[in-house]
Amino acid sequence: MVERASATAHDGAMTLHRPAVLLLATLAACSSHPKADPMPTTEAPPAPALAADNPFAQPSPLPFQAPPFDRIRDEHYLPAFVEGMRQQAVEIAAIVRSGAPTFANTIEALERSGALLTRVRRVFFNLTESHTNPAIQKVQSEVAPMLARHADDIFLDGALFARVRAVHDARATLGDPEQVRLVDRIHTDFVRNGARLSQDQQAKLRSYNEQLSTLTTRFQEKLLADTNDSAVVCDDRAQLAGLDDAAISAAADAATAAGKPGRFLLTLQLPSSQGILASLRDPATRRRVFEASIRRGARGNANDTSALVLQIAQLRAERAALLGHANHAAYVLADEMAGTPEQVESMLASMTKAIVTKTRAEAADLQAHLDQSAPGSKLQPWDWSFVAEQVRKARYDFDESMVRAYFPLDRVLRDGLFFMAQELYGITLRERVDLPVYHPDVRVFDVIDADGSQLGLFYADYYARPSKRGGAWMDNFVDQSTLLGSKPVVVNVMNLQKPGPGQPTLLGFDEVTTLFHEFGHGVHGLFSNCRYPRVSGTSVPRDFVEFPSQFHEDFAFDPRVLQRCARHHATGEPLPQELVDKIRKARTFGQGFASFEYVAAALLDMAWHSLAAGQPVDDVGRFEAEALAKAGVAYELVPPRYRSTYFMHVWPGGYSAGYYAYLWSEALAADGFAGAMENGGMTRANGQRFRDTVLSRGLTRDPMAMYREFRGRDLDTKAVLARRGLL
Numbered sequence: 069m070v071e072r073a074s075a076t077a078h079d080g081a082m083t084l085h086r087p088a089v090l091l092l093a094t095l096a097a098c099s100s101h102p103k104a105d106p107m108p109t110t111e112a113p114p115a116p117a118l119a120a121d122n123p124f125a126q127p128s129p130l131p132f133q134a135p136p137f138d139r140i141r142d143e144h145y146l147p148a149f150v151e152g153m154r155q156q157a158v159e160i161a162a163i164v165r166s167g168a169p170t171f172a173n174t175i176e177a178l179e180r181s182g183a184l185l186t187r188v189r190r191v192f193f194n195l196t197e198s199h200t201n202p203a204i205q206k207v208q209s210e211v212a213p214m215l216a217r218h219a220d221d222i223f224l225d226g227a228l229f230a231r232v233r234a235v236h237d238a239r240a241t242l243g244d245p246e247q248v249r250l251v252d253r254i255h256t257d258f259v260r261n262g263a264r265l266s267q268d269q270q271a272k273l274r275s276y277n278e279q280l281s282t283l284t285t286r287f288q289e290k291l292l293a294d295t296n297d298s299a300v301v302c303d304d305r306a307q308l309a310g311l312d313d314a315a316i317s318a319a320a321d322a323a324t325a326a327g328k329p330g331r332f333l334l335t336l337q338l339p340s341s342q343g344i345l346a347s348l349r350d351p352a353t354r355r356r357v358f359e360a361s362i363r364r365g366a367r368g369n370a371n372d373t374s375a376l377v378l379q380i381a382q383l384r385a386e387r388a389a390l391l392g393h394a395n396h397a398a399y400v401l402a403d404e405m406a407g408t409p410e411q412v413e414s415m416l417a418s419m420t421k422a423i424v425t426k427t428r429a430e431a432a433d434l435q436a437h438l439d440q441s442a443p444g445s446k447l448q449p450w451d452w453s454f455v456a457e458q459v460r461k462a463r464y465d466f467d468e469s470m471v472r473a474y475f476p477l478d479r480v481l482r483d484g485l486f487f488m489a490q491e492l493y494g495i496t497l498r499e500r501v502d503l504p505v506y507h508p509d510v511r512v513f514d515v516i517d518a519d520g521s522q523l524g525l526f527y528a529d530y531y532a533r534p535s536k537r538g539g540a541w542m543d544n545f546v547d548q549s550t551l552l553g554s555k556p557v558v559v560n561v562m563n564l565q566k567p568g569p570g571q572p573t574l575l576g577f578d579e580v581t582t583l584f585h586e587f588g589h590g591v592h593g594l595f596s597n598c599r600y601p602r603v604s605g606t607s608v609p610r611d612f613v614e615f616p617s618q619f620h621e622d623f624a625f626d627p628r629v630l631q632r633c634a635r636h637h638a639t640g641e642p643l644p645q646e647l648v649d650k651i652r653k654a655r656t657f658g659q660g661f662a663s664f665e666y667v668a669a670a671l672l673d674m675a676w677h678s679l680a681a682g683q684p685v686d687d688v689g690r691f692e693a694e695a696l697a698k699a700g701v702a703y704e705l706v707p708p709r710y711r712s713t714y715f716m717h718v719w720p721g722g723y724s725a726g727y728y729a730y731l732w733s734e735a736l737a738a739d740g741f742a743g744a745m746e747n748g749g750m751t752r753a754n755g756q757r758f759r760d761t762v763l764s765r766g767l768t769r770d771p772m773a774m775y776r777e778f779r780g781r782d783l784d785t786k787a788v789l790a791r792r793g794l795l
Contacts, residue, residue, distance in 0.1 A: 117151050117154070118147055118148060118151050118184075119147070121139075122144050122147060122148060123135075123136045123139040123140050123144060124140075124144060124148035124152075124184060124187050124188045124191075125148070125151075125184070127183075127187070128187075130503060130504075131503070131525070132522075132524055132525050132546060132554075132555050132556075132557050133187075133546050133554060133557070134503055134512075134525055134545065134546070134557050135190075135191045135504075135506075135545050135557075136504060137191075137504040137505055137506045138504035139504075140191065140506075142201070142203040142204060142207070143203075144188075145188060145192050145204070145207045145211075146207050146210065146211065148184065148187070148188035149185070149188055149189070149192075149207075149211045149214065149215070150214075151184060152182065152184040152185030152186075152187070152188055152189075153185055153214065153215070153218045155182075155183075155184050155185070156181050156182040156184075156185050156218070156222075157218070157221065159177070159180075159181040159182070160178075160181060160221075160222060160225065160228060162177075163177045163178065163181070163228065163231070164225070164227045164228055164231065169230075169231035169232075169234040169235050170235065171235055171242060171247060171251070174231045174232060174234075174235050175232070175235055175247075175250060175251055175254060176551065176600075178232075178254065179250075179549075179551055179552075179600050179601055179602060180551070180552065183552075189215075190544065190545050190546065191545065192204070192207070192208075192211075194506075194543055194545065194559065195506060196208050196288070197536070197537050197541070197543075197561070198506070198507075198529055198535075198536050198537075198559075198561050199506050199507050199533070199535045199536060200292070200535050200536075201535060205289050208285050208288075208289075209282070209285055209286070209289070212281040212282055212284075212285040213278045213281050213282050215281065216274075216277040216278045216280070216281035217274065217277075217278060219261070219277070220261075220262075220270075220273065220274045220277055220278075223257070223258055223261035223262060223263055224261070224262055224263060224265075224270045224273070224274070226263075229258050229263040232251075232254060232255055232258055232263075233255065235251055236251050236252070236255040239251045239252070245768070245769075246598065246599055246600065246603070246768045247600075249603060249767065249768050249769070250600045250602060250603055253602055253603055253767065254602060256403065260391070260399075260402075260403060261273075262390075262391060265390070265391075269390055272390060273387065273390055273391075276383050276386060276387040276390070277387070279379075279383055280380060280383050280384070280387070283376050283379055283380050283383070284380060284719055284720040285720065286376055287373050287376045287377075287380070287719045287720050288537070288716070288719075288720040290365065290370075290371040290372070290373050290376070291364065291365055291371070291373060291537075291713075291714055291716060292537055293371045294364050294365055294367065294369070294371035294372075294373075294714075295336050295338075295364055295537075295538065295714070296335075296534050297369075297371065298336055298360040298361070298363070298364050298367075299322070299326070299333050299334060299335045299336060299360070300333070300334040300336075300353070300356050300357050300360050301323065301328060301331055301332070301333055301334075302319070302331065302332040302333075302334065302353065303331055303332075305332065306350070307332070307350050307352075307353045308332055308334075308348070308350075308353070309348070309349040309350055310347040310348050310349040310350075311344065311347050311348065312347075312469055312472070312574075313568075313571070314565070314567035314568065314571045314572070314573075314574060315344070315347075315565060316332065317567060317568030317571060318565045318566055318567060318568065319332040319333055319334055320332055320568075321566075321568060322334075322335055325534070326534075334353075334357055335532065335534075336357075336360060336361055336364070336538070337361075337538045337539075337563060338537065338538030338539045338563075338710070338714070338716060339361075339538075339665075339709050339710060340361055340362050340665065340707045340708065340709055340710060340711060341361075341452075341453060341665065341707075341709070342357050342358065342361050342453075343453075343576075343578075344357065345357060345358060345450060345452075345453040345454055346453040346454055346456070346457040346468065347454070347457070347468070347469070348454065349454075351448075351450070351451065354450040354451060354454060355448070355450045357450070358449060358450035359450070362707055362711055364713060364714040365711075365713030365714045366688070366689065366711075366713040372713070373713045373714070373719075374688040374689075374712075374713055376719070377676075377688050377712050377713060377719065378685055378686070378688060380719055381396075381676045381677070381679055381685065382679070382681075382685070384396040384677065384724065385677075385679045385680060385681045385682075385683065386681040386682075387399075388681070389680070389681035394680065395409075395677060395678050395679060395680055395681075396677040396678075396679070396724060396725055397409040397412075397674055397677040397678045397725035399725075400677070400724060400725040400726060401725060401726075403609070404609045404610060404611050404726065404729070405609050405611045405612055405732065405771055405772065406611055406728070406732060409674060409678060409725070412670075412674060412728045412732075413674060415728065415731070415732065416667055416670055416671060416674075416728060416731075419663070419667065419731075419789075419794070420667060420671075420699070420700055420701065421700075422794050423660060423663045423664050423667055423794070424664065424700060424701065424703075425660075426659065426660030426663070426664075426793075426794065427660035427661055427663070427664040427703065427706060428660075428703075429660065430456075430658065430660040430661055431447060431452075431705055433459065434447050434451075434452065434455045434456060434459060435447045437455060437458065437459050437462070438451075438455060441458070447705065448705075449704065449705050449706065449707065452661065452705060452706070456657075456658050456661070459657075460654055460657055460658070463654075463657070464650040464653055464654045464657070465650060466647075466650045466651065466654050468576055468577075470647070471576065471577055471643075471647065471651065472574040472575060472576055473574060473636055473637055473638070474634045474635060474636050474637070474642075474643040474647075475574060475575040475576070475577070475579075475580055475633070475634060476572045476573065476574055476575075476635075476637040477530065477564070477572070477573035477574075477575055478572075478573075479633050479635060479637075480575055480580055480583060480633045480634075481528070481583070482633075483632040483633040484580070484583075484584075484624070484629050484630075484632060484633030484634075485583055485584060485587055485633075487628075487629060487632055487633070488584070488620075488623050488624075488626070488629055488750065489587070489591070491628070491750050491751070491752070491755070492623070492750055492751070492752065492754065492755030492758075493518070493591065493595070493752070493755045493756070493759060494517065494518030494752060494755075495515055495516060495517055495518065495523065495594075496515075496516040497513040497514065497515055497516070497526060498513060498514045498516065499511060499512070499513050500512055500513065500514055503525075505527070507529065507533070509529060509530070509531045509533075509566070510527055510528065510529045511527070511528045511529075512525060512526070512527055512528075513525065513526040513527075513528070514526075515594055522555070523555065523556070523594050523595070524546075524548070524555040524556040524557055524558065524593075524594050525556075525557045525558070526558055526559075526560070526590060526594065527545070527557070527558065527559035527560070528559075528560055529559060529560070529561045529562070530560075530561075530562045530564050530573075530583075531562075531563075531564055531565075531566040531573075532563040532564060532565060532566065533566075536561070536563065537716065538563055538716075539561075539563060539716070540560075540561060540562040540563065540582050540585070540586055541560075541561050541586065541589075542558060542559065542560050542561070542586050542589035542590055542593065542606070542617075543558070543559055543561075544556060544557060544558050544559070544593055544605065544606075545557040545558070545559060547593075547596075547601045547604055547605055548593065548594075548596040548597070548598065548601075548604050548605055549598065549599065549600060549601040549604055550597075550598070550599045551599045551600055551601070552601065554601075556593045556594050556596060556605065558589075558590050558593040558594055560583075560586040560587060560589070560590050561586075562579075562582060562583070562586065564579060572637045574637060577624075577651060580624050581621045581624045583624075584620045584621050584623060584624045585617045585618060585620060585621050586617065587617075587620060588616045588617035588618070588619060588620030588621070589606060589613075589616065589617045591616070591620075591759075591763055592605060592606050592613075592616045592617070592762075592763050593605040593606055595759050595763040595764045596763070596764060596766050597764040597765075598764075598765070598766040598768055602767075603766045603767040603768050604766040604767075605766055606766075607766055607767050608766065608767045608771055609729075609767075609771055610722070610723060610726040610729040611726070611728070611729035611732040611733055612733060612736070612771040612775075613729070613733070614729060614730050614732075614733030614734070614737070615733045615736040615737050615740070615762070615775070616737075616758075616762060616763060617733075617737075618730075618733055618734050618736075618737035618738075619736075619737040619740050619741055619744075619758070621737070622737075622741045623750055625651075625652065626749065626750045627648075628750065629750075630643060630648060634648075655793075656792065656793025657793075659792045659793045659794065661706055662792075663792055663794070664701065664703065664706050665706055665707065665708055665709040666709050666730070666731065667701060667731070668696060668699075668701040668703075668706070668707070668708035668709070669708040669709040669710045669715070669727055670727045670728040670730075670731065671695070671696070671699040671701055672692060672695055672696060672708050672710075672711075672712065672715070673715070673717070673718045673723070673724070673725060673726070673727040673728070674725060674728070675691075675695035675698075675699070676691075676695075676712065676718070677718070677724055677725035678725075688712050688713060689712075691712075692711065692712050696708070731788075734788050734791070735783060735785045735787070735788040736775055736783060737788075738787035738788040738790075738791045739779060739783055739784050739785070739786075739787040739788070740758075740775070740778060740779055741787075742787045743778075743779050743780065744758075757778060758778060761774055761777045761778040762774050762775070762778050
């Protein structure tokens with residue numbers, strides 16, 4: 069899954085979505101298609117062993133193999149997983165026996181394998197994030213170690229690796245650049261997953277992988293439970309002063325749903341900083357919300373994640389050592405654009421001093437405001453967002469609640485996001501109501517290309533609920549692959565507060581840019597035009613995958629977009645130009661805080677994953693405090709965007725030693741967007757160029773080569789510093 073964690077947003081989240089199947093995902097290809105060529109093996113595919121009424125037993129009959137959610141029940145998952153693993157094991161055995169190794173009977177056959185397993189895992193792991201329940205969580209706990217063992221059975225199969233190595237050694241004879249790239253990628257996957265280890269070492273690796281799959285699943289379950297349990301209950305509406313009617317209505321509905329009628333429930337978002345802190349006038353309520361947020365996973369209760377953090381960090385360090393790396397960060401970064409931990413640390417360090425200086429200047433500015441408005445008051449961490457909002461209003465005459473009135477969700481979606489998509493790429497999105505969905509709030513859209521052909525399907529799941537984890541992200545239900553004859557089915561997920569009956573969903577501007585951000589991931593999947601699933605769509609390094617999404621954020625400011633979508637929900641009046649100007653001027657306001665909390669989290673991630681095997685850590689809180697102090701980002705007024713015990717990105721998520729990637733990608737996005745603006749901005753020519761050079765290519769080329777082709781030169785980081793107001 070690909071997620072938002074931009075430091076410019078208040079409620080973003082993280083990741084490449086491969087929870088329990090991070091290793092397996094590289095080879096478990098997407099759903100097979102009736103028109104796909106038969107698998108080139110010496111045996112016929114195994115007969116299905118699932119019950120006839122199990123919806124995963126055969127490819128979905130719905131358009132583009134969209135999941136038949138109306139038929140899928142919780143009891144279907146486990147047998148489909150078991151049978152999917154069995155079938156892929158048979159397919160792998162057939163590959164090993166299929167004569168002298170060639171690209172077709174080894175590499176391409178691997179790409180075709182695991183169709184059933186992919187069908188079920190694509191649906192299941194989406195729902196573990198967006199609409200889970202106790203039955204799904206039970207299956208997840210059972211299947212996680214099974215999938216880890218299955219992945220190891222593939223990657224540690226000596227005969228299979230000998231075939232992969234033989235094709236890799238002869239790759240220069242292939243002639244097709246995409247095939248060469250695929251062979252390199254799969255050979256690297258095998259090596260990084262232990263194919264060259266001795267049998268004793270492989271046995272140890274299997275143990276590490278199985279333990280990690282179990283522990284990361286537990287972390288996810290405990291954090292979701294503790295986040296829900298930490299929601300703040302208010303007895304009096306006066307405690308919610310400052311929130312608009314829609315937010316108060318949503319809090320009342322949440323309390324009723326939680327069995328607390330007549331009260332108000334303030335649910336928590338994933339990051340440390342909670343968006344509602346900017347609006348709540350009652351300092352006591354702000355403090356309760358802030359403290360509930362930063363104590364998640366560290367309350368000493370049944371859902372405390374501290375022990376899991378220590379176990380996961382140590383096991384990752386031991387696994388990295390086994391694979392020949394100094395630490396987990398070195399292992400991870402060897403396969404990313406950054407290359408080494410030193411490169412990441414150098415990049416972060418180069419900005420830290422300026423960020424700390426700006427953050428402390430902002431704190432002094434906020435304290436000066438307090439000295440005038442509330443003499444004797446001392447700025448507290450739970451007051452920062454509220455006081456900053458007051459300063460912003462005073463300085464720019466800018467009221468976030470006033471801005472929200474001009475951004476109703478449906479209009480932003482239809483006349484903003486989809487308008488941008490048409491102007492840049494010539495595509496049209498048309499809603500359809502005939503396809504089943506996994507929750508009533510989910511919407512489905514056909515994606516029609518400029519020539520009238522259909523590219524795929526786009527699912528939109530925007531509202532928060534107790535069964536969904538926090539944050540915003542994109543994932544696929546079906547990957548694009550011409551080999552398999554499959555077109556993309558993608559989903560964007562957010563956590564907007566659902567208003568009460570009859571009230572509109574109004575967005576803050578950060579939420580508008582998050583909508584554009586996630587759609588950037590969406591078109592990265594939708595425009596993919598690759599033959600092989602392993603290198604299609606968003607299957608790119610983590611420090612490149614956020615480039616397309618962050619590139620799209622700035623189009624939310626395009627005058628034509630704002631003119632169409634920024635209209636008052638009640639009167640239809642356009643957003644006044646003076647308010648547009650204030651939004652633009654205020655954009656760099658508070659960037660010290662936003663940059664600081666992000667960089668602190670990135671440095672914390674690197675600290676945990678720079679531990680050597682056997683390096684003792686016995687206290688999560690103490691390690692975190694020492695790591696932040698050592699990096700120069702220990703500041704009592706601004707906690708990291710994610711503290712260790714609720715850092716979803718790096719424990720169950722796919723961004724371990726990779727949270728830095730958002731800033732790395734933002735540098736690409738800021739420079740790339742500057743190039744687009746130099747050439748006319750939101751035009752079909754710029755969109756087509758981006759589609760041709762980046763969005764359609766997947767990982768068929770080196771990421772930096774793709775960037776250079778789009779931009780016409782190497783990266784210049786001045787644009788990102790200007791974007792954040794740090795120049």
